[in-house]
Every structure is written in structure tokens, then in C-alpha cells.
Amino acid sequence: MTSLKKEKEPKQFNDFLRTLCVFCQEKALSSFCEFLASKELTLISKTEAIDSEVTDDEARNFLVRSEPKLE
Numbered sequence: 096m097t098s099l100k101k102e103k104e105p106k107q108f109n110d111f112l113r114t115l116c117v118f119c120q121e122k123a124l125s126s127f128c129e130f131l132a133s134k135e136l137t138l139i140s141k142t143e144a145i146d147s148e149v150t151d152d153e154a155r156n157f158l159v160r161s162e163p164k165l166e
Contacts, residue, residue: 132158
């Protein structure tokens with residue numbers, strides 16, 4: 096059971112961070128996302144956790160956006 100839980104941690108964190116950033120964009124809290132970027136907080140990549148679905152490029156570019164993406 097422990098290994099199953101551990102394998103889901105990168106996905107849970109990445110999903111949370113994506114949701115948090117969308118929320119901040121919708122509420123015009125871009126300064127918070129900028130703060131996260133300044134601390135180099137980003138998605139967990141496959142290099143950091145083999146069970147992650149995020150590439151190094153995706154992780155590197157996650158908070159580096161010129162314009163907020165609203166859908």
C-alpha cells in the first residue's frame with residue numbers, strides 16, 4: 096500500500112499546483128504565481144520522480160508564461 100501511495104504523490108502535487116495557478120489567474124493573483132516562480136517551485140518532472148508524467152521542459156516552463164492562460 097505504501098508504494099502505491101508514493102507513486103501517486105507527483106501526480107497529486109502537480110495537479111494541485113496546476114489548480115492553484117489556474118485559481119490565481121482567475122482571481123487576478125498573478126503576483127502569487129510570480130512568487131512561486133521566483134522560488135523555482137514547479138511541477139515534479141520524470142527526472143525527479145520516475146512515476147511523474149511531466150517532462151523536464153514542461154516543468155521548466157510551467158510558471159514561465161508571458162500571458163495568463165484562461166479558458
